Amino acid sequence: MEFDLISRYFKEPFADLVQSRGESVLAGIGDDCAALKPTLNHTLYISTDTLVEGVHFFSDDSAHGVGWKSLACNLSDLAACGATPLGFTLNLSLPSVDENWLSGFSGGLLDLAAQENCPLVGGDTTSAGSNTAKTISITVFGQAPAGHNGFHRAHALAGDEVWVSGTPGLARLGLLLQYQRVGQLAACCKQSELMRVEQLLAALPDHLKQRALNALQQPVTRIRLGQQLHGLANACVDLSDGLGGDIGHIANSSGLMANLSVLEIQAMWLEYWPELARSPDALELLGTLVSTTLQGGDDFELCWVAKPAHHNAIQSIEPRPRRIGTLQQGEGVWLSREKAGPERWLEQSYNHFAEPRL
Ligand code: ADP
Ligand code: MG
16 A cells, blocks of 8 residues: 555656666665765765644645645755755655645645756655644755855855845745635734734735745745856855844854845835835835845745855846845844944744744
8 A cells, every 4th residue: 555655656756757867866766775876076965854734834735835845945955055956755744645635745746856857766654643734854965066165154254245036025925825814814923013914915916916825835946046156155045934034044153244235125025016116105015025024934045145256247147136235244134224224133033933833
């Protein structure tokens, strides 16, 4: 039974992808161990992430979306290190065998795995016993040339510019919309923010709502960008817990302060929502969007720092990244506004043990 399931949903659908990577996958599903062969003079990069039903995804989320996202959050760690995928393993703990779900889940995994050329090479499938939640644990293996610096968090330098890809905060907007849909918005944001968040969600144009839900359910992966940043970025992180906290990791590890420009973060939103500039509530709505970006969660965009000498090279990358601040001597994360001096950002980013269960 178990072997049948593994074969139907994981071995067969991924067979072509595994075969096409024959030079690096020496053994895959069906053997006691997978055997991966990195290219000569390359370093191995490994990352693992677990998703728990009710914590990282809603029980009624599409199985396809859950499959995609489980791999996306792992691939984004490889992207943040500038690594290229070699393959991944999948550990599943399931309360029951739901073939409909398994089929959708496997399809979502395969769509992204094929797009990023990342074969499934092994795993484990167990019963969750009396636990009612599904647990999905993925480990990705990647490689980068041995001379690459790995974009370690502690490698940032004073004077570096801070850059981001995409629109960090979109996924959190998507999450707020989801909470609103199930009538639990109050559980997801602080009491003091609730009215402003409701005002924002009511004003959001439909196209931005759709973008936000897509960002939450089918996040992009930035493997290609991570490779393009070789030789340009000093340090890089993927935005999984929110821009404020994640840039804070680079600043703290490097003994520096991050100074972010509120105007630049606002400009990022105005690009998608230009009519907002003419709204009588523009200032307030933009303020809520800036908080959404800083608190973030689940964006999987990249945030990196690089010497100003690389400014033009970075700006010529497509889709165009945005420079949102600088690193300076000092500590913590600070926000600069147009006329006022910088003000320290003290809010918390996403904390698994503080958020309510879905
Ligand atoms: P073993 O008892 O040797 O650990 P298993 O019965 O757990 O073997 O698994 C049989 C084969 O199927 C192994 O090659 C394992 O890597 C693979 N496998 C099991 N579960 C999964 C899964 N969820 N995804 C991919 N491969 C899996
Ligand atoms: Mg096993």
